[in-house]
Each structure stands twice: as structure tokens, then as C-alpha cells.
Amino acid sequence: MQFARASLLSPSLMHETEESNLVAKSKIGEAEAFAKLVECYRDRIVNLAFQLLGNKDDAEDAAQETFLLAFEHLSDFRSEAQFSTWLYRIAINTCKMKLRQRKPVEPLPDDYELFEGVNWHEVEERILKKWQVDKVLARLPENLRLILVLREMHELSYDEIAQVLSIPIGTVRSRLFEARKKFAQIWQELFG
Amino acid sequence: MQCKKAQKLLSLWLDGMLAEKDEQVLLAHLQNCENCRKVWHQWEQMRAMLRSYPSITPSPNFDRKVLSRLKTPKAPSSPIPSHWLTNPAFRLTSSAIGGLVVMGLTLLMLMLPVQEQTKPSEQMHHWQWRVLGREVVQWLDFELRGEPKWQGGSSSSSSLLPSRSSRC
Numbered sequence: 001m002q003f004a005r006a007s008l009l010s011p012s013l014m015h016e017t018e019e020s021n022l023v024a025k026s027k028i029g030e031a032e033a034f035a036k037l038v039e040c041y042r043d044r045i046v047n048l049a050f051q052l053l054g055n056k057d058d059a060e061d062a063a064q065e066t067f068l069l070a071f072e073h074l075s076d077f078r079s080e081a082q083f084s085t086w087l088y089r090i091a092i093n094t095c096k097m098k099l100r101q102r103k104p105v106e107p108l109p110d111d112y113e114l115f116e117g118v119n120w121h122e123v124e125e126r127i128l129k130k131w132q133v134d135k136v137l138a139r140l141p142e143n144l145r146l147i148l149v150l151r152e153m154h155e156l157s158y159d160e161i162a163q164v165l166s167i168p169i170g171t172v173r174s175r176l177f178e179a180r181k182k183f184a185q186i187w188q189e190l191f192g
Numbered sequence: 193m194q195c196k197k198a199q200k201l202l203s204l205w206l207d208g209m210l211a212e213k214d215e216q217v218l219l220a221h222l223q224n225c226e227n228c229r230k231v232w233h234q235w236e237q238m239r240a241m242l243r244s245y246p247s248i249t250p251s252p253n254f255d256r257k258v259l260s261r262l263k264t265p266k267a268p269s270s271p272i273p274s275h276w277l278t279n280p281a282f283r284l285t286s287s288a289i290g291g292l293v294v295m296g297l298t299l300l301m302l303m304l305p306v307q308e309q310t311k312p313s314e315q316m317h318h319w320q321w322r323v324l325g326r327e328v329v330q331w332l333d334f335e336l337r338g339e340p341k342w343q344g345g346s347s348s349s350s351s352l353l354p355s356r357s358s359r360c
């Protein structure tokens with residue numbers, strides 16, 4: 001596990017025209033073009049899945065399924081939408097499905113892959129912090145958890161969040177407020 | 193202004209989504225309200241924690257795994273023309289070969305010493321044969337298709353995949 005922050009910034013990292021070219025080529029089945037899209041979004045999608053599912057194996061599985069589904073359904077993608085937004089939506093649905101396949105009582109596993117591969121001599125406060133954040137996120141209702149992950153971890157704009165979650169901007173505002181309040185409240189309850 | 197209203201503005205302010213005139217109102221409230229200043233502090237801390245959440249690096253063969261599973265006629269250049277693979281007659285033939293292998297194995301089993309056959313616990317059940325048969329067919333299918341090759345390049349290297357360190 002790497003503790004450096006991945007570049008998850010949302011604004012199109014790839015030139016828009018280049019991206020739509022790649023999407024167009026992928027639509028007609030050009031695997032090389034799609035490979036470039038996978039390369040571009042792989043880190044963000046795997047990390048999104050990691051934040052929602054809590055362990056690396058599930059995250060990679062979900063991310064792979066996301067890309068396969070995206071490729072299969074590219075014909076449904078309309079070019080006036082952002083490809084990244086569309087991909088995020090598929091990823092979120094894939095993760096939700098995986099969560100539903102787990103035991104309904106515990107949406108996130110308690111033993112998150114927290115200490116895997118950690119050199120105990122280098123254990124730092126951040127590991128503890130991750131554990132605490134996971135605990136709190138696991139106790140948030142799904143819609144609040146999702147919006148916090150998109151806003152704080154992926155730094156998506158309000159517009160992008162509205163598109164990804166198919167909700168009005170007003171709902172993005174109020175839900176983020178709710179999520180912050182609730183997160184702070186649960187944190188207080190758990191860790192004082 | 194009520195604290196609840198102030199905190200709604202605070203949430204927008206943290207995201208840079210607050211209009212300038214509302215910002216003045218919020219700052220004035222914060223100056224006078226210790227409770228809201230505490231909330232502000234908490235939310236800032238929460239943001240810092242969420243933003244420093246560790247990120248993971250996908251495994252090195254991630255792209256290859258995805259690309260090898262794409263269902264595209266253009267993707268793998270197999271030693272066998274792709275229309276063969278979708279041709280029912282060809283698929284039937286490969287299944288038939290698989291079937292023959294299974295039959296061969298069955299015969300081999302029948303030729304084994306009799307006393308071993310009479311022990312029921314060591315006999316293979318019908319379903320076990322079927323599983324074996326399916327595996328053989330899948331294996332044959334895999335052998336015939338060969339590993340996916342991109343642009344006809346070397347099947348073992350991923351050098352034709354874009355490198356990880358490019359623009360994105």
C-alpha cells in the first residue's frame with residue numbers, strides 16, 4: 001500500500017478532444033484506444049472502489065468490471081456527457097452491487113485491509129487515521145458516504161457530483177452539509 | 193443568523209461555493225459564535241483526514257487483465273482467424289476434440305486394475321467427469337485461441353500497452 005496521495009483530481013486530465021477521439025475509436029472496437037482510457041482512469045477508479053469497498057482485491061475486481069462494462073456499453077454513452085462522469089457512475093453501481101452481495105448487516109468489513117503489507121517499524125499515525133476514517137465512513141448512510149468520497153477524496157466539483165449521482169445541485173449542497181454534520185457527530189461518538 | 197444557517201453557509205464556503213455577500217455574513221457570525229468556530233475547525237480536520245486517506249496502486253497487470261477480457265473482434269490477433277472461433281462448426285469441432293479426450297480418459301480409467309474400480313469411494317462420479325470434460329474443452333479452446341496478442345506483438349510482454357507514467 002502506498003501512502004502518497006494519488007492524483008485523483010477531477011478536471012479532465014486528458015485533452016478533451018483527445019479523449020473524445022479515444023472514446024469514438026473505442027466505440028468501434030479499437031482495443032488500443034480503450035487501453036489508453038483504461039490507463040488514464042485506472043488509478044482513480046481503483047481508488048474509488050477501494051474507498052467504497054475497503055479492500056484491494058475487491059477494489060481491483062470492481063474496477064475491472066467497471067472497465068469491461070464501460071467497453072461493452074460504450075454505445076450507450078452520449079458524447080455530450082463527460083466520459084469520466086459516466087465511468088464514475090458505472091464504478092459506483094458496480095461497487096454498490098458488490099456491497100449488496102456482502103452480508104446486509106455489515107456494509108463494510110470491520111477488518112479492512114488495514115495493516116496489510118505494513119512495515120511495523122514505519123507505522124505512522126496515518127494508519128490509525130485510516131482505520132478511524134473507515135470506521136466512521138462505514139457508519140454513514142450510503143448516500144452520505146458516497147458524496148463525501150466524491151467531494152473530499154476525488155475533489156469532484158458540485159456539477160460533477162450532480163452528474164455522477166444524477167441529483168440536482170441543490171441536493172449536492174444539502175447532502176454535503178448533512179454528510180459533514182453526520183461525519184463529525186459519529187467521529188465525536190467514536191473517538192471523542 | 194441562526195447557527196444552522198451559518199453552518200450551511202460554512203459547508204459551501206469550504207467548497208468555494210459561497211457568494212461574496214454571504215461570505216461576509218458568515219465571517220461575521222464566526223467571529224461571534226464559538227460553537228460554529230468549533231464546527232469549522234472539526235470540518236477542516238475531517239477534510240484533512242479524508243484527503244490524506246492512503247491511495248493504492250493497481251497491480252501491474254491490471255490493464256492486461258482488463259484488455260484480455262474485452263469482447264472485441266479487433267482485440268486479440270489469434271493464430272486462428274477470428275471468424276473460425278465464432279463459427280459454430282469450428283466450435284463444435286473443438287468441443288468434439290474435447291469430448292474425444294474425455295472418452296480417451298474414460299477408457300484409460302476402465303483399463304485400470306479391477307480391484308481399484310470396485311472401491312466405490314475411488315470411482316469418479318458422472319458429474320466429476322463432466323467437470324473434467326468441461327475443463328478440457330476450455331483448456332483446448334484456450335490453447336487454440338492462444339494468449340491475446342495486441343497488434344500481433346509478443347504475447348508475453350505488455351510493451352504494447354501504454355506505459356504507466358504517461359500523461360494521465
Ligand SMILES: [Zn+2]
Nearest residue numbers: 195198225228
Ligand atoms: Zn453559530
